[in-house]
Amino acid sequence: MAKRVCPWWLGYLLASPIRRLMCDPAKVLAPYVREGTTVLEPGPGMGFFTLELARRVGPSGRVVAVDLQPRMLAGLKRRAARAGLLERVDARLGAPDSLGVADLAGTVDFVLAFAVVHELPSMDVFFQESAAALKEGGTLLLAEPRGHVSSIEFESELRAAAQSGLNPADRPKMRGNHVALLTKA
Ligand SMILES: C[S@@+](CC[C@H](N)C(=O)[O-])C[C@H]1O[C@@H](n2cnc3c(N)ncnc32)[C@H](O)[C@@H]1O
Numbered sequence: 777m778a779k780r781v782c783p784w785w786l787g788y789l790l791a792s793p794i795r796r797l798m799c800d801p802a803k804v805l806a807p808y809v810r811e812g813t814t815v816l817e818p819g820p821g822m823g824f825f826t827l828e829l830a831r832r833v834g835p836s837g838r839v840v841a842v843d844l845q846p847r848m849l850a851g852l853k854r855r856a857a858r859a860g861l862l863e864r865v866d867a868r869l870g871a872p873d874s875l876g877v878a879d880l881a882g883t884v885d886f887v888l889a890f891a892v893v894h895e896l897p898s899m900d901v902f903f904q905e906s907a908a909a910l911k912e913g914g915t916l917l918l919a920e921p922r923g924h925v926s927s928i929e930f931e932s933e934l935r936a937a938a939q940s941g942l943n944p945a946d947r948p949k950m951r952g953n954h955v956a957l958l959t960k961a
Pocket residue numbers: 781782790791818819820821822823824825842843844845848870871872873874875889890891892895896897
């Protein structure tokens with residue numbers, strides 16, 4: 777069955793500063809992203825997390841943000857340009873069944889998959905592509921909203937991740953979300 781993709785206009789709400797009251801990107805990302813880091817962000821929407829990622833990676837790092845919807849990417853680029861961070865963001869249009877990141881093989885330190893995996897047609901392909909992009913010892917932060925994803929579904933995502941060699945290293949707490957930090961062995 778086709779998965780439901782978040783409508784582009786919801787991108788404005790998701791990137792709204794009001795969301796910070798529930799979830800502060802700086803606090804979420806601080807443990808994982810530092811100067812010089814290479815980040816892959818599938819499904820960035822209009823960039824609620826992307827701008828903070830770009831700030832944290834600094835001029836020597838980069839953020840590859842892959843979304844399916846051109847209007848999400850247009851909003852993301854507009855916001856990154858306004859913040860003077862566009863140079864650090866490689867915004868790419870993905871295909872529904874592939875992120876198209878074979879060129880990143882073994883170069884990514886951190887993948888942020890926030891509220892996206894439940895929208896993808898194949899989580900198996902997603903975890904395979906992410907694992908291939910990550911360096912050994914690289915990490916993937918998987919977060920899924922409890923309102924859309926049940927505990928059973930989240931556990932099945934973790935099993936799919938493990939099939940690609942991404943194993944849980946931690947289960948950080950975040951209000952309203954299932955969260956796991958996965959490491960590439
Ligand atoms: C619920 S939004 C979350 C946006 C962002 N991660 C956040 O938390 O604010 C899901 C995003 O994933 C994108 N998406 C859905 N399917 C995708 C696919 N196959 N490849 C890339 N992006 C996808 C949607 O276009 C949307 O921008």
